[in-house]
Amino acid sequence: MNETKTIAIIGGGASGLAAAVAAGEALRNVEASRGAEGSGGRGVEGAASAARVVVYEASDRVGRSILATGNGRCNFSNARPGDGDYRNGPFVEAALAALEEVLGRQPVGCGGVLAAEGASNAVLGFFADHGLMWREEGEGRLYPLANKATSVLDCLRATCAAAGVEERAECEVAAVQPPREAGGRFTLRLAGGRFERADAVIVAVGGSVARGLLPEGVPFRELEPTLGPLATEPRWPRRLDNIRVRGALELWRPGEETSPEERNCYGLPLGTHEGERLVSREVGEVMFRKYGVSGIAAFNLSRLAESGDVLAVDFVPWIRLCDMEAFLNRRRKLLRASLGREATWDDMLCGMVLAPVADVLLEAAALNGARPVAKGETARMATFLKGLRLPATGHGDPRQCQVHRGGVEVGAVDERTCELREVPGLYVVGEALDVDAACGGYNLHWAWASGLLAGWSTAERLAGSSGSARGEER
Numbered sequence: 001m002n003e004t005k006t007i008a009i010i011g012g013g014a015s016g017l018a019a020a021v022a023a024g025e026a027l028r029n030v031e032a033s034r035g036a037e038g039s040g041g042r043g044v045e046g047a048a049s050a051a052r053v054v055v056y057e058a059s060d061r062v063g064r065s066i067l068a069t070g071n072g073r074c075n076f077s078n079a080r081p082g083d084g085d086y087r088n089g090p091f092v093e094a095a096l097a098a099l100e101e102v103l104g105r106q107p108v109g110c111g112g113v114l115a116a117e118g119a120s121n122a123v124l125g126f127f128a129d130h131g132l133m134w135r136e137e138g139e140g141r142l143y144p145l146a147n148k149a150t151s152v153l154d155c156l157r158a159t160c161a162a163a164g165v166e167e168r169a170e171c172e173v174a175a176v177q178p179p180r181e182a183g184g185r186f187t188l189r190l191a192g193g194r195f196e197r198a199d200a201v202i203v204a205v206g207g208s209v210a211r212g213l214l215p216e217g218v219p220f221r222e223l224e225p226t227l228g229p230l231a232t233e234p235r236w237p238r239r240l241d242n243i244r245v246r247g248a249l250e251l252w253r254p255g256e257e258t259s260p261e262e263r264n265c266y267g268l269p270l271g272t273h274e275g276e277r278l279v280s281r282e283v284g285e286v287m288f289r290k291y292g293v294s295g296i297a298a299f300n301l302s303r304l305a306e307s308g309d310v311l312a313v314d315f316v317p318w319i320r321l322c323d324m325e326a327f328l329n330r331r332r333k334l335l336r337a338s339l340g341r342e343a344t345w346d347d348m349l350c351g352m353v354l355a356p357v358a359d360v361l362l363e364a365a366a367l368n369g370a371r372p373v374a375k376g377e378t379a380r381m382a383t384f385l386k387g388l389r390l391p392a393t394g395h396g397d398p399r400q401c402q403v404h405r406g407g408v409e410v411g412a413v414d415e416r417t418c419e420l421r422e423v424p425g426l427y428v429v430g431e432a433l434d435v436d437a438a439c440g441g442y443n444l445h446w447a448w449a450s451g452l453l454a455g456w457s458t459a460e461r462l463a464g465s466s467g468s469a470r471g472e473e474r
């Protein structure tokens with residue numbers, strides 16, 4: 001019997017649009033593979049009926065979340081996705097591997113051919129096939145060549161339109177109810193009170209995913225914002241508000257030990273950082289705010305910070321702590337020769353750090369800037385230059401956090417498809433899953449990857465319900 005089946009995608013953000021394109025194109029290729037029956041077509045085979053893909057988006061248009069990324073430039077992926085330090089890393093790794101495998105089954109135009117140079121994985125292959133061009137910046141960050149997030153969204157929307165995907169803006173879904181009996185349909189309860197039916201559902205609502213949207217019993221971890229600024233003891237940050245420095249930020253955890261190998265690796269002399277462990281170190285821009293520190297280094301450390309941790313700002317990251325005192329002693333001699341008198345601390349810090357930073361360092365080290373540098377003081381200043389300590393107190397400004405930790409627990413999800421094990425036909429992707437990563441394009445990479453995986457899988461599922469080989473295996 002030929003009846004129209006529906007793949008409902010809840011959320012028209014990054015993962016939802018990737019899922020829509022993948023599902024829409026895979027279904028469209030069913031027609032082509034019918035025509036090419038017996039000719040070895042590689043699309044989703046055997047779907048007996050027409051099917052449609054509908055994106056339900058709560059806001060007034062799809063893709064708004066994409067436009068806000070990367071300061072409007074959209075750091076849409078990373079050349080080395082494996083460096084993302086993903087939460088629930090083994091699950092993500094398995095899903096990304098599954099995606100590469102699925103990619104091999106897709107026809108040209110669905111990511112099946114890595115059309116552009118540099119498309120070294122399924123996500124990049126997908127974008128290359130759909131015409132997006134990009135360039136790489138530091139640390140493998142990938143941005144669209146047009147340097148605007150709109151070019152990524154335009155590509156996705158054009159592809160959605162070509163694949164016949166229906167967009168339903170201002171259409172919030174309040175709850176998904178699973179079929180009452182095997183082979184039945186899902187019910188979507190819309191915020192306005194209406195009900196709609198679907199044969200497969202992809203939940204792609206991002207970090208605002210609510211437990212109430214999902215069927216009862218789906219394992220869920222409460223959401224908390226992360227990847228944002230860090231609040232610290234405010235005495236020094238308040239004085240440095242809005243100042244940016246190129247430095248490094250370290251996260252230290254008191255009550256634990258740094259191993260001798262790590263001490264050696266980071267050049268920590270004996271007597272420093274005893275009884276603490278270096279949890280992580282991020283080199284990059286540090287921006288001081290009234291409440292603490294912001295910038296990419298702080299964002300990345302916010303994913304790891306625990307109560308009681310201490311942040312340390314390293315103002316001279318290219319010199320190791322064990323070499324810092326000797327560096328300052330050499331500088332003192334150099335300045336004495338050029339000035340023709342003993343160098344003061346003001347002389348020493350001028351040209352090395354900004355004046356407000358120098359003032360804070362002198363006060364923290366209890367040194368007088370106008371006085372000549374005395375014996376033993378260089379060792380003291382070395383420790384402050386290499387680590388102005390700021391006890392961390394929590395998230396600085398949750399509104400600036402880029403992702404939420406928590407959501408649907410990955411243990412409940414099949415990593416080969418993103419389908420919930422206990423609710424066949426219901427898929428969860430992107431940030432709605434308990435997956436997050438460091439800055440650098442990794443979060444969007446995950447959103448696209450999981451969306452593609454679920455999109456292709458739902459199409460295969462519909463095909464499977466009419467008897468494709470893969471469907472019968474399920």
Ligand SMILES: Cc1cc2nc3c(=O)[nH]c(=O)nc-3n(C[C@H](O)[C@H](O)[C@H](O)COP(=O)(O)OP(=O)(O)OC[C@H]3O[C@@H](n4cnc5c(N)ncnc54)[C@H](O)[C@@H]3O)c2cc1C
Pocket residue numbers: 010011012013014015016056057058059062063064065066068069070071074075076077171172173174204205206207208213401402403429430431432440441442443444445447
């Ligand atoms: C300011 C900012 C900058 C960022 N920059 C980057 C970056 O440069 N690189 C990077 O990798 N990551 C970045 N991120 C993170 C990245 O945007 C997210 O990880 C990614 O968008 C998650 O994709 P998603 O599809 O899961 O959710 P989203 O892209 O957030 O999409 C969810 C969609 O679902 C809709 N929705 C929600 N609830 C419902 C409902 N009940 N019914 C219907 N629709 C609903 C929302 O309106 C939204 O359109 C940034 C995040 C922020 C906040």
